[in-house]
Amino acid sequence: MSRTLTCILAVLSLALLSMSPVRAADDGHDHHEQGKHMNMSHAESLNHDPYTLSVDPLGDSLVNVAQPVAVMHDGRQLLFASEKNANTFKQHPKKYLADVDAMIIKQQAPTYPLTTCVVSGEKLGAMGKPIQRVIGNRLVEFCCPGCISKAQKDPAMYIAKIDAAVIHAQKKDYPMTTCLVSGEKLGDEMGAPINYVAGTQLVEFCCKGCIKKFEKNPAQYLGKLSQTTQPQDSHSNHNH
Numbered sequence: 370m371s372r373t374l375t376c377i378l379a380v381l382s383l384a385l386l387s388m389s390p391v392r393a394a395d396d397g398h399d400h401h402e403q404g405k406h407m408n409m410s411h412a413e414s415l416n417h418d419p420y421t422l423s424v425d426p427l428g429d430s431l432v433n434v435a436q437p438v439a440v441m442h443d444g445r446q447l448l449f450a451s452e453k454n455a456n457t458f459k460q461h462p463k464k465y466l467a468d469v470d471a472m473i474i475k476q477q478a479p480t481y482p483l484t485t486c487v488v489s490g491e492k493l494g495a496m497g498k499p500i501q502r503v504i505g506n507r508l509v510e511f512c513c514p515g516c517i518s519k520a521q522k523d524p525a526m527y528i529a530k531i532d533a534a535v536i537h538a539q540k541k542d543y544p545m546t547t548c549l550v551s552g553e554k555l556g557d558e559m560g561a562p563i564n565y566v567a568g569t570q571l572v573e574f575c576c577k578g579c580i581k582k583f584e585k586n587p588a589q590y591l592g593k594l595s596q597t598t599q600p601q602d603s604h605s606n607h608n609h
Contacts, residue, residue, distance in 0.1 A: 418445065418505035418528070421568040422472055423588040425449040426458050426465040431588045439585075442466075445505045448586065470503040473568070477508040480569040482534035487527045488516035504528065508569060532566040539571040540564065549590045550579035567591065 423432055429450035431437050437448040438455045442462060447469070449455040458465055478501070485492050486499075491512045493499040499510040502517055504524045509531065511517050520527045547554055548562070553575045555562040562573040565580060567587055572594065574580050583590050 418507050419567050419584045419587045420446050420448040420506055421570070421587045421591060422469070422476065423592070424472075425454055426469045427454045429454060431586060432592060433589075434586065437586050446584075448588075473503050473506060474501050474508050477569040480535070480539075481508055481510060481531075482538045482569060483510065483531060486510070486512035486516055487530050488519050489513070506568070507531070531569070535566045535569055535571055536564045543571060543573055545573065545594065548573070548575040548579055549593060550582050551575055570594070 424430055425437070426447055426449070431448055431450055434450050437450060438452055440447045440449060440455050440458065442458075447458070449458065483493070487509060489512055493510055493512060496512045499512065500514065500517065502509050502511065504520065505528070507528055509520060509527065511520070545555070549572055555573055555575060562575060563577065563580070565572045565574055565583075567583075570591065572583070572590075574583070
């Protein structure tokens with residue numbers, strides 16, 4: 370009888386342990402936890418470099434598309450306005466990629482943060498006109514062809530340097546006080562915002578969950594960011 374009682378007590382003890390409050394940490398909401406981290410490194414980006422253009426590779430607008438079609442091509446994410454466009458691209462990718470790269474260079478060049486080659490450290494322009502290349506969905510400027518081949522061996526390392534330069538250049542004057550996706554105030558009880566670089570544009574998020582939503586269609590959200598800065602730019606131009 371005593372042995373039976375001992376077994377019952379042992380079972381009850383295990384049951385109580387399984388209900389321990391220590392397990393409550395597993396139920397914590399990701400939204401609040403992620404705000405504690407300051408930076409989203411290039412290596413952590415969920416889809417490598419997000420596709421930041423407002424049109425897909427065939428030229429159709431993405432701004433009002435609820436769920437763009439995502440395609441991974443040679444390690445880079447591309448977004449399409451429809452399955453039809455995605456299938457057309459897959460049949461002749463080279464036909465469209467040159468135009469995509471040209472649009473990315475045009476979009477990102479005005480806010481490219483470095484005046485030196487990311488590989489050699491040489492001043493851009495000292496050896497002739499800088500060479501502009503798109504790696505993933507990111508503009509990188511080089512001083513010479515030799516630096517391009519070096520960067521292609523470990524692109525994440527060099528993109529991370531550009532990320533750091535973008536954050537340093539834009540952090541002080543970042544125009545928004547709320548998360549671009551959730552609308553929640555940045556830097557409140559959730560902790561410091563996450564610094565994230567899309568192209569050559571700093572975007573601050575309250576949590577990694579918002580980054581996932583952003584990467585599904587960056588054009589929708591980057592449009593909001595450009596609208597925030599537009600009145601200041603227009604006022605400045607008017608004064609001149």
